[in-house]
Amino acid sequence: MAHVQPFTTHTGVAAPIMQDNIDTDQIIPSREMKTVSGEGLGKGLFAGQRYLSPDTRDLNPDFVLNKPQHEDASILLAGANFGCGSSREHAVWALADFGIRCVIAESFGAIFQANCGRNGVLPISLDRAAIDAMAALVARVAQRHQIEVNLDKQWVRVTEGPKNEYDFQIDPYQKRLLIGGLDPVNLTSKRQVDIDAFFQRDASARPWIYE
Amino acid sequence: MANTLFDKLWDIHTVSMDEDGATLLAIDRVMLHERTGGVALGALAKKSRAPLSPSRVFAIMDHVVSFREGRGRDESRSPGGEIFITETRSMAKEAGINVIDTDDARQGIVHVVAPEQGIAYPGVSIICPDSHTCSLGALGALAIGVGSSEAEHAMATGVIRTQKPPQLRIWIDSALREGVTAKDLALHIIKVYGADGGKRSAIEFAGPAVDSLSIEERLTLCNLAVEFSAFTAVIAPDRSVAKFVSGRPFAPGKAHWQSAIAAWSVLKTDDGAVFDNEICVDAGIVGATVSWGTSPEQSIDIDEEIPSISSLPDRKQKDAAKAMDYMGVAPGVCPGELEIDGVFIGSCTNGRLSDLRAAAAVLKGRKIAEGVRAVCVPGSQEIRRRATEEGLDQIFKDAGFEWGEPGCAMCFYAGGETFPPGARVVSSTNRNFEGRQGPGVRTHLASPATAAASAVAGRIVGAHAVAGENPSSMRG
Ligand code: SF4
Numbered sequence: 001m002a003h004v005q006p007f008t009t010h011t012g013v014a015a016p017i018m019q020d021n022i023d024t025d026q027i028i029p030s031r032e033m034k035t036v037s038g039e040g041l042g043k044g045l046f047a048g049q050r051y052l053s054p055d056t057r058d059l060n061p062d063f064v065l066n067k068p069q070h071e072d073a074s075i076l077l078a079g080a081n082f083g084c085g086s087s088r089e090h091a092v093w094a095l096a097d098f099g100i101r102c103v104i105a106e107s108f109g110a111i112f113q114a115n116c117g118r119n120g121v122l123p124i125s126l127d128r129a130a131i132d133a134m135a136a137l138v139a140r141v142a143q144r145h146q147i148e149v150n151l152d153k154q155w156v157r158v159t160e161g162p163k164n165e166y167d168f169q170i171d172p173y174q175k176r177l178l179i180g181g182l183d184p185v186n187l188t189s190k191r192q193v194d195i196d197a198f199f200q201r202d203a204s205a206r207p208w209i210y211e
Numbered sequence: 212m213a214n215t216l217f218d219k220l221w222d223i224h225t226v227s228m229d230e231d232g233a234t235l236l237a238i239d240r241v242m243l244h245e246r247t248g249g250v251a252l253g254a255l256a257k258k259s260r261a262p263l264s265p266s267r268v269f270a271i272m273d274h275v276v277s278f279r280e281g282r283g284r285d286e287s288r289s290p291g292g293e294i295f296i297t298e299t300r301s302m303a304k305e306a307g308i309n310v311i312d313t314d315d316a317r318q319g320i321v322h323v324v325a326p327e328q329g330i331a332y333p334g335v336s337i338i339c340p341d342s343h344t345c346s347l348g349a350l351g352a353l354a355i356g357v358g359s360s361e362a363e364h365a366m367a368t369g370v371i372r373t374q375k376p377p378q379l380r381i382w383i384d385s386a387l388r389e390g391v392t393a394k395d396l397a398l399h400i401i402k403v404y405g406a407d408g409g410k411r412s413a414i415e416f417a418g419p420a421v422d423s424l425s426i427e428e429r430l431t432l433c434n435l436a437v438e439f440s441a442f443t444a445v446i447a448p449d450r451s452v453a454k455f456v457s458g459r460p461f462a463p464g465k466a467h468w469q470s471a472i473a474a475w476s477v478l479k480t481d482d483g484a485v486f487d488n489e490i491c492v493d494a495g496i497v498g499a500t501v502s503w504g505t506s507p508e509q510s511i512d513i514d515e516e517i518p519s520i521s522s523l524p525d526r527k528q529k530d531a532a533k534a535m536d537y538m539g540v541a542p543g544v545c546p547g548e549l550e551i552d553g554v555f556i557g558s559c560t561n562g563r564l565s566d567l568r569a570a571a572a573v574l575k576g577r578k579i580a581e582g583v584r585a586v587c588v589p590g591s592q593e594i595r596r597r598a599t600e601e602g603l604d605q606i607f608k609d610a611g612f613e614w615g616e617p618g619c620a621m622c623f624y625a626g627g628e629t630f631p632p633g634a635r636v637v638s639s640t641n642r643n644f645e646g647r648q649g650p651g652v653r654t655h656l657a658s659p660a661t662a663a664a665s666a667v668a669g670r671i672v673g674a675h676a677v678a679g680e681n682p683s684s685m686r687g
Pocket of ligand 1: 274320321322341343558559560618619622623640
């Protein structure tokens, strides 16, 4: 959370978790949030599924991120409503700390999606057929069939096999944050004059708010 | 031009639009809790920044506080949770913001306390790093659940940066039948349209059935909007809202009351205003509803059978099979056939006074079934006090319920005490995700009355199933 890497293009190993409604408690279980800080959460990422036991931390060989072909995954593929549930930004912090740079899903939980850009994680929405096609390719030999993401041009493709490029839409504000690796507080501070003027006007329009 | 209620709320708070299309939206109230708010305060302090308007920021302890009767000031229900309470407290004091501490007479769940203390009211923009902030739209507030960094941003700058969402009106016709609650209505809507059905829209709930809901029922309805993947929810404030707000500690005072009321009177959707999407629901067909799976969309009428996998749309089948496996249920089974191990009544969804009254009405003179652990945790100290004055605490205790200290309690698992793995629990909360109430715990979402009736019957039943019976003849 301290330092956000700018995002322009990225090529990496993808791991498909093709379920709907993967909620933030699956991404980072509440019991993995042990300190009042957003750091070092990568170890807790998907802890409920990644480890056979939460205490010994023996790896569950059946979980996708533990399979050799998906080792070092930096891109996730998922179904609809990824990141629904609790607003905890820890979900994005855990993904980023683990090394995930991009999540490609059919749709996202609104707060999760808003949390992504400022933490250097790119959320891409595509239709299910496109994600399924990519998932089918990378499920076989992910290390070879990496996924390439171009944020500037807004497309994504599998590096080998059929050269299908999928265009995606992204909110221009998120894009700006990601490409610049920007801190929103600094961005907004440039507008502080407008903001102060607003509050001055508003204090006479809605004095009860400021009692 | 004809505007929606949401357009109006948005416009009132729009400072400017940035070149990238993001709106700088003025935030009137920032709510924090110890689980995600402490991080925001910490991040702010680390950058040597202070909140612009500390008097408009509130920190409340609710998520990991102990719910044990007679709890200590720092006592947490989760191992190692004390640090969230103590650090949030000290950072909040350092920042000079309002603190509603564990031992404060106003303490409770943040979304319950905000209306109760008059912090949320019509026309206010209010954020909290918590997804159920959308509850507060029930009062006609612009309520937005955010991440911790956005809360930090709002404290530092007075605004959040966000894109205006699409808008969806859910028109609810006719009226709820006797004994059917706002919780049943919300589960019904999610069941019919899917957990992704709100499509990140700002939802306006409107129509005759909404108008006739009490304030507390409206809060329940809006609470569940996020389980419908909404950006937020809102209901036009009517006179009952003004009456509800009047005289509360942080509500507009006498000096400005008349102007505030006048400003609220225009907070409604104009005739002819256009929504991106509209759906219409008939409240009259809704029955007592209960979830059978691990998403709130996996719900049924309490008298129905759990559906067969093949009757579900193709893309939902895999998740449904997984959910049935986790929940230990099968197609064709009726909720009434499912024996339960636990009941939890509380949370920001259904932990208010009317919820406790509805449950107590079922429990009065009855006992919970043998082998069931039942817990009731009022949503706030204020509710707990009033329930005690009415003698509800005694009804719960006589029935065999534990009667806890306010907080989120068993709504979500954060380590620590909970129901055992595999336990089947009927819960008045809002989330039934795998493990939400503890590893392996099987959560069935339902109204407080259904939860209470199920505690008595030892199976999942609606209030009507125990209502006719002579209390003394019940099992247990
Ligand atoms: S009661 Fe449950 S849903 Fe409500 S704020 Fe607390 S944890 Fe969240």
